[in-house]
Amino acid sequence: MFTGLFQIYKRELASYFSQLTAYALIVVFLLLSLGFCFSFGHFMEVGDASLEYSFFRWLPWFFMFLVPAVGMRLWSDEYRTGTIELLGTMPVATIAIILGKFLAALSVWSVALVLTFPVWILVNYLGDPDNVLILSSYLGALLVCATFLAVTSLVSAFTRDQVVCLVVSVFFCAVMTLAGYEPVLRSVNSLLPEWAGEVLASATVDEHYRSAVRGHIRWHDLFWFLSMTAACLYGTSIVLNAKRS
Amino acid sequence: MIEVTHLTKEFGHKKAVNNISFTVEKGEVLGFLGPNGAGKSTTMRMITGFIPPSSGEIKVCGYSLLEEPEKAKSCIGYLPESAPLYPEMTVYGFLSFCANMRGLRGGQKKQAIEKVIETCFLQKVVYQGIDTLSKGYQHRTCLAQALIHDPEVLILDEPTDGLDPNQKHEVRKLIRQLGEEKSILFSTHILEEVEAACHRAVIVDLGDIVEDGTPEALREKSGDDSLQTLFRKVTTTEVA
Known part of the structure; x- marks a missing residue:
């Protein structure tokens, strides 16, 4: 079932790093995340050794548009160049192709997150942080990336148009990010019926991400991230197979 | 078959x-x-x-x-109508990827790549980026991936x-030759x-x-x- 997964993964990863995509993403992400940390996050003033307030709380805001920007080419490029026809006629399962491409994109994000290490070194130099808590926060951030990437993969499977994919994916990721904020939820509840507010609240990454950042990631948070990711990737395979027939 | x-x-x-x-x-x-x-x-x-x-x-x-x-x-070896390729790869990198996907490894893979490079006359462009190739070379690179695992069909x-008339002639000759087996x-x-x-x-x-x-x-x-x-x-x- 997973024959070919590693080959697809290797090819995709090499493709990210042989073009500007990965470098542009990493540089922009580092500028934004570290820039916000020292400006709006008031890193030096708040004395927050866990990095929760100054660094981690901003990350979903960057992910909600940067992740779709990288993920929008996942399937639309294959359709545009016609290489989907090559992959589809090789003796590999569709799910292996999907997972290979997904894991390669997630690896690029892992590199981007690892490269924020100066802020971790700095906080260790200046204070005495709980490093397990920081690791848990990084895990939470990676899980948010995985979820947004899976959402983008599903949207990308629907359309050949990268701009449409970008706009729609950013919309979904933004809803998943913003729905966790009290003022947004309050105004949604005043406009929409109660059940709509509840659906929106259950789709937000914020609650699950926050528990990771506070160091008590629970099984149900992990389950939420993994099941959202798995559902979107499974959806991608259904859409790709349905499009062929 | x-x-x-x-x-x-x-x-x-x-x-x-x-x-x-x-x-x-x-x-x-x-x-x-x-x-x-x-x-x-x-x-x-x-x-x-x-x-x-x-x-x-x-x-x-x-x-x-x-x-x-x-x-x-x-x-099955398949050459789709539009001869699709990954433009950012080199000819060798692309053929190596296709060989891997077909389960070829090590010496067997190397041999298979060398053979299709020769069969499809790609010697001059082996390490060239696919996006820099002429249409004829791109077409033959895609044909090479169809032949890489020596398929029966x-x-x-x-x-x-x-393709230009010379290339057409070569491809027809190749089809005739491959068609014997x-x-x-x-x-x-x-x-x-x-x-x-x-x-x-x-x-x-x-x-x-x-x-x-x-x-x-x-x-x-x-x-x-x-x-x-x-x-x-x-x-x-x-x-x-």
């Missing part, structure tokens, strides 16, 4: 392929002729397992494509499209290609097989010894 039985494909209400059956034996080159939109590419995409048929049975090398798709796909969708199904618009490379030809129109025979038999049928006359007689002319 290829057995197609009562194959039908519907897209919504439109029947792209209508209950067609044919076989291609080992050592046979079958030319697939027909006007644009006749259902040639759709049939080929079904035989390669890219799109599922609405009904019918496809067997390749004895494996049912619907029941054992991976086994059937592993004995070759499905070639318009393999000479966009393999089963080849290839589609074309060019009628002289059928006479140059095929043992047998079928003409399809509006999803149906309308003629099936050796190029000589088809020429005889035409009345004036010309495949073109027969082609015009049995296919629908659509004038926009």
Whole structure:
């Protein structure tokens, strides 16, 4: 079932790093995340050794548009160049192709997150942080990336148009990010019926991400991230197979 | 080697392929002729397992494509109509990726790559980026990936499209040569290609097989010894 997964993964990863995509993403992400940390996050003033307030709380805001920007080419490029026809006629399962491409994109994000290490070194130099808590926060951030990437993969499977994919994916990721904020939820509840507010609240990454950042990631948070990711990737395979027939 | 039985494909209400059956034996080159939109590419995409048929049975090398798709796909080499490639890769990198996907490793892989580079005359561009290649080289690179695992069955969708006359001649020669040991199904618009490379030809129109025979038999049928006359007689002319 997973024959070919590693080959697809290797090819995709090499493709990210042989073009500007990965470098542009990493540089922009580092500028934004570290820039916000020292400006709006008031890193030096708040004395927050866990990095929760100054660094981690901003990350979903960057992910909600940067992740779709990288993920929008996942399937639309294959359709545009016609290489989907090559992959589809090789003796590999569709799910292996999907997972290979997904894991390669997630690896690029892992590199981007690892490269924020100066802020971790700095906080260790200046204070005495709980490093397990920081690791848990990084895990939470990676899980948010995985979820947004899976959402983008599903949207990308629907359309050949990268701009449409970008706009729609950013919309979904933004809803998943913003729905966790009290003022947004309050105004949604005043406009929409109660059940709509509840659906929106259950789709937000914020609650699950926050528990990771506070160091008590629970099984149900992990389950939420993994099941959202798995559902979107499974959806991608259904859409790709349905499009062929 | 290829057995197609009562194959039908519907897209919504439109029947792209209508209950067609044919076989291609080992050592046979079958030319697939027909006007644009006749259902040639759709049939080929079904035989390669890219799109599922609405009904019918496809067997390749004895494996049912619907029941054992991976086994059937592993004995097929396929050149799609648009000869798709990954533009950011080098020719060698692309062929190495395709060889890996076909399960070739180590020395076996190296040998396979060297062989197809020679067969498809790619020596001059081995380490060149695919996006910098001319159309002819790109086409031959895609043909090379179809041959890399030395498949028993070759499905070639318009393999000479966009090539210059010399390249066309080389590809036809290659098809003839490969056809001695393999089963080849290839589609074309060019009628002289059928006479140059095929043992047998079928003409399809509006999803149906309308003629099936050796190029000589088809020429005889035409009345004036010309495949073109027969082609015009049995296919629908659509004038926009």
